[in-house]
Amino acid sequence: MDQVSDYVRPVFSVVVPIWNETSVIPELYRRVVQIMDSTGETWELICVNDGSVDNSLELLLELHEKDPRVRVLDFARNFGHQIAITAGADFAEGDAVIVMDADLQDPPETILDMIAKWREGYEVVYAVRTERQGETKFKLWTASLFYRLLQRITDVNIPLDTGDFRLMDRRVVLAMRRLREKHRFMRGLSSWVGFRQTGVEYVRAVRYAGETKYPLRKMLRLAIVAITSFSYLPLHLATYVGFGLAFLSLVGILLTVILRLSGNNFFLGQATTLVSVLLLGGVQLIFLGILGEYLGRIYDEVKNRPLYIVSRAYGFVGEPGALLTGPADTTQYSSGAPAAK
Numbered sequence: 001m002d003q004v005s006d007y008v009r010p011v012f013s014v015v016v017p018i019w020n021e022t023s024v025i026p027e028l029y030r031r032v033v034q035i036m037d038s039t040g041e042t043w044e045l046i047c048v049n050d051g052s053v054d055n056s057l058e059l060l061l062e063l064h065e066k067d068p069r070v071r072v073l074d075f076a077r078n079f080g081h082q083i084a085i086t087a088g089a090d091f092a093e094g095d096a097v098i099v100m101d102a103d104l105q106d107p108p109e110t111i112l113d114m115i116a117k118w119r120e121g122y123e124v125v126y127a128v129r130t131e132r133q134g135e136t137k138f139k140l141w142t143a144s145l146f147y148r149l150l151q152r153i154t155d156v157n158i159p160l161d162t163g164d165f166r167l168m169d170r171r172v173v174l175a176m177r178r179l180r181e182k183h184r185f186m187r188g189l190s191s192w193v194g195f196r197q198t199g200v201e202y203v204r205a206v207r208y209a210g211e212t213k214y215p216l217r218k219m220l221r222l223a224i225v226a227i228t229s230f231s232y233l234p235l236h237l238a239t240y241v242g243f244g245l246a247f248l249s250l251v252g253i254l255l256t257v258i259l260r261l262s263g264n265n266f267f268l269g270q271a272t273t274l275v276s277v278l279l280l281g282g283v284q285l286i287f288l289g290i291l292g293e294y295l296g297r298i299y300d301e302v303k304n305r306p307l308y309i310v311s312r313a314y315g316f317v318g319e320p321g322a323l324l325t326g327p328a329d330t331t332q333y334s335s336g337a338p339a340a341k
Contacts, residue, residue, distance in 0.1 A: 010069075011041035012115075013097045015088030017081050018060065019050040021102045025059045028102055029070070035108045039115060044315075045070045046088045047102075051078030064314050071315030079308045082184040082225075085164060087308050089173050091316065098167045099186070105205050106165040113200040114167040123169035123195035126187070129161045131203045154227075158191045159199055166190060180307060182300040183225045224293065235294065238287040245283065 014032055018025070029045070036043040049057045049072060063070045073087055085099055096118050100106040106127065114125040148160065164187055168176070175193045191197070227234065 008042055010044040010094045011096070012036060012039065012043040013088075013092035013094030014043065014045045014111075015048070015085060015092055015097060015099045016045065016102050017048050017050055017084035017088065018052060018056050018102050019078065019081070019084075020052045020054045020056060022054045022056050022059060024102050024104060025056060025063070028104060028108075029063050029067075031104070031108045033067075035111050038112070043069060044092070044094065046092055047072050048084040048088045049074045050080065050084040051075050061314060068315055072313070073310050074312040074314070076309040076311040082164075082186050083308050085186050086184060087310070089168075090177060091313070092173065095170050096167050097170070097173050100165050101163075106163070107202060107205055110165070110200060110202040111167070113202075117198055117200060118167055118169065121196060122198045123172050124166060124190055124197040126159055126162045126166040126190075126197065126199050128159065128199040128201050129163070129204045130201045154188075156188060156192050158188050159197075162187060162199065169195070171195065182305075182307065183297055184307075185225050234290045238290060241283060241287070245280065 014036065016028065016032075021028075025047075032045055036045075047060050047063075047070065049060060057072070057074055060070070060072045064072050071091075073091060075084070075087070079087075089097055089099070096115070098111055098114065100108065100111075110127055114127070117125040166187070168190060172190065172193060172195050175195075176189055179189050179193075
């Protein structure tokens with residue numbers, strides 16, 4: 001890996017996770033360049049190739065050769081969207097770090113509004129969706145329900161109708177680098193760290209090209225990660241339901257004794273017994289599953305594996321060995337040039 005002798009620390013870092021986005025990358029680059037050049041400040045575009053199996057990496061490397069402000073992190077395999085955002089923020093060197101998706105549903109033009117709020121003194125500027133174009137009523141309804149449920153059951157004030165599209169001051173990014181939990185919900189973590197936060201409104205556009213990278217299965221998984229990362233309510237619910245069922249059982253026992261003593265044979269037969277056993281068994285299995293979710297997270301944390309492994313890094317300067325797993329000491333990369341090709 002050669003050192004980049006003419007490296008200049010940027011004012012802005014734009015972090016974009018990439019997974020099979022061949023059809024989007026050229027337009028993404030064009031619009032980001034147009035917007036960021038209009039700021040009159042230095043900037044870098046960090047594209048995190050999250051194990052793409054199409055030609056995404058080749059396109060990114062072509063852009064890097066043409067424009068050294070494009071820097072590329074190539075994961076050793078697919079580690080997931082939230083981990084890709086984490087890696088980009090780990091290697092970002094800007095005074096402000098902007099996270100956005102590659103599909104252009106997050107319009108780069110909104111970045112200028114975020115920068116304006118940042119210059120006013122806000123340290124986290126998140127984008128609030130006032131409208132979501134091209135999405136089904138089912139997805140709109142479930143997304144709205146999820147954000148409102150999450151806000152009610154957690155102690156962290158996670159803004160409604162927001163995604164990962166946001167600007168974070170360098171102090172916020174350095175604080176978040178200390179949070180190395182394996183199951184990550186980045187928009188929740190950026191709320192948890194605090195600092196001065198505000199929102200800017202925007203219309204979420206239709207995907208520019210390609211297919212959504214968040215089908216229902218991944219949406220449900222992200223929702224589970226968010227709830228289990230920021231709320232103990234599912235565990236509390238198990239306790240509440242247990243006490244409730246115990247109370248109902250006690251009432252049922254007393255009622256059965258009274259009816260049998262009075263000569264009423266209402267509870268004779270197996271149907272009631274079978275239904276009761278199946279109900280209790282189902283409830284027990286559900287809450288065993290909830291306990292398993294939390295226990296699995298403890299197991300992942302105890303193993304202490306790195307969040308990600310970078311196969312190659314292009315456009316950075318620094319020690320090659322530091323590239324493999326990101327910052328073990330989360331204070332590194334806090335100043336000066338980042339690690340790179």
